[in-house]
Amino acid sequence: MAQLAEQRPVPPAGDGRFSVEVKHVSKSYGEKEVYADLHFQLLRGTFVALAGPIGSGKTTLINMFAGIERPTSGSVTVMGRDLSTMSDDQLASFRARTIGLVPQSQTLIPELTTYENVELPLRFLKVDRDTRRKKTEAAMEKIGIREDANKTVGTMSVGEKQMVSFARALVNDPPILLLDEPTEALDPLMAEVVLGILRGDNMTDGRTIFVTTHDKRITDLARRTLRVGKKIP
Ligand code: ADP
Ligand code: MG
Numbered sequence: 001m002a003q004l005a006e007q008r009p010v011p012p013a014g015d016g017r018f019s020v021e022v023k024h025v026s027k028s029y030g031e032k033e034v035y036a037d038l039h040f041q042l043l044r045g046t047f048v049a050l051a052g053p054i055g056s057g058k059t060t061l062i063n064m065f066a067g068i069e070r071p072t073s074g075s076v077t078v079m080g081r082d083l084s085t086m087s088d089d090q091l092a093s094f095r096a097r098t099i100g101l102v103p104q105s106q107t108l109i110p111e112l113t114t115y116e117n118v119e120l121p122l123r124f125l126k127v128d129r130d131t132r133r134k135k136t137e138a139a140m141e142k143i144g145i146r147e148d149a150n151k152t153v154g155t156m157s158v159g160e161k162q163m164v165s166f167a168r169a170l171v172n173d174p175p176i177l178l179l180d181e182p183t184e185a186l187d188p189l190m191a192e193v194v195l196g197i198l199r200g201d202n203m204t205d206g207r208t209i210f211v212t213t214h215d216k217r218i219t220d221l222a223r224r225t226l227r228v229g230k231k232i233p
Pocket of ligand 1 (some may be wrong): 029032034052053054055056057058059060061
């Protein structure tokens with residue numbers, strides 16, 4: 001079972017200081033217990049890294065923050081909303097408005113272009129056409145992939161896809177950004193672009209960033225680094 005180092009006692013009811021609050025969370029896959037009675041708070045506007053060996057529960061945690069995985073018991077509260085009270089549809093729309101997720105495994109649509117993939121969350125939220133174009137172009141610009149706008153994602157390298165995923169996560173300017181090993185598949189040049197964005201004031205100022213990583217360059221940037229314990233047997 002994974003344990004987060006630097007756990008804190010359960011705070012009083014949500015007072016807006018936290019982007020994410022995890023209370024009494026247990027998570028098992030069948031017999032495998034990944035978390036038991038986990039408590040954790042992510043302060044609003046902070047930049048926290050989570051390090052830990054492969055198989056220690058990092059992706060599971062990020063997916064519970066995003067409401068993609070539900071805990072076996074306990075509650076995950078994001079921006080004051082208890083995710084366990086939401087249906088899958090409500091969760092999907094809450095996620096699109098609140099969370100930018102760069103998942104560890106690609107979730108882009110290979111038949112669509114870069115532009116279309118980055119634009120998807122805005123279409124899902126029925127954002128009007130002009131705003132969609134403006135935001136999609138701004139996100140591609142920020143990540144430096146404007147020239148790939150019309151490339152079909154299925155033909156791109158793993159690292160290039162990761163950058164598209166990054167732009168898609170930022171397109172709606174979400175208050176929370178969750179990155180699951182974001183520099184793992186990147187060459188040094190692309191990793192620098194990602195680091196530059198994470199370093200930039202526009203990102204760190206006000207936006208809550210939670211990133212799982214083995215990359216020392218990222219943990220050096222983070223305000224604090226948590227560690228999950230051992231690989232789950
Ligand atoms: P990490 O991201 O730190 O590598 P994960 O959160 O992906 O770790 O996995 C933690 C543990 O949970 C691992 O032992 C993994 O095999 C198991 N696990 C993760 N997802 C599933 C799943 N969908 N079904 C069964 N076991 C899973
Ligand atoms: Mg993982």
